[in-house]
Amino acid sequence: MNNLDFILVVSGSEVSANTSATLEIVGVGFIFVMVVLALLAMVTSALGAIFIRFDAKAAAKAAAAATVAAALVPTRTSDPEALDYEEDPALIAVIAAAVHTVIGDRAHRIVSIRPGGSGEAQKG
Numbered sequence: 001m002n003n004l005d006f007i008l009v010v011s012g013s014e015v016s017a018n019t020s021a022t023l024e025i026v027g028v029g030f031i032f033v034m035v036v037l038a039l040l041a042m043v044t045s046a047l048g049a050i051f052i053r054f055d056a057k058a059a060a061k062a063a064a065a066a067t068v069a070a071a072l073v074p075t076r077t078s079d080p081e082a083l084d085y086e087e088d089p090a091l092i093a094v095i096a097a098a099v100h101t102v103i104g105d106r107a108h109r110i111v112s113i114r115p116g117g118s119g120e121a122q123k124g
Contacts, residue, residue, distance in 0.1 A: 062097050069096025069110060 004019075070093040095113055 062101060065100035066093040066097040069093060069100070 070089055092110075092113060096110055099108065099110060
């Protein structure tokens with residue numbers, strides 16, 4: 001004898017009349033919970049797809065800006081203050097991408113990139 005049969009025997013005949021209604025309520029509740037969970041999964045998947053697409057567009061925009069900036073900025077400078085400084089093209093691309101990220105789509109041009117001063121700021 002299982003637990004449900006034992007409960008029915010102990011409770012009497014009035015419980016057996018409500019057993020089908022109880023099982024129906026439990027079944028409907030279970031189905032409702034499953035439908036709500038499926039809807040939540042679909043909504044979160046849709047939002048994830050939207051954010052992934054947005055990030056891909058932003059990354060493509062930054063990569064295009066970095067490529068254009070690397071092509072426009074010369075690799076050597078004629079500035080007498082930066083005599084022994086060799087500019088790295090990857091560094092120029094990173095700096096140009098950072099400037100584009102901060103400034104956005106407004107027109108801008110990087111004139112020169114050179115190392116900082118004598119290092120007085122690091123001494124503090």
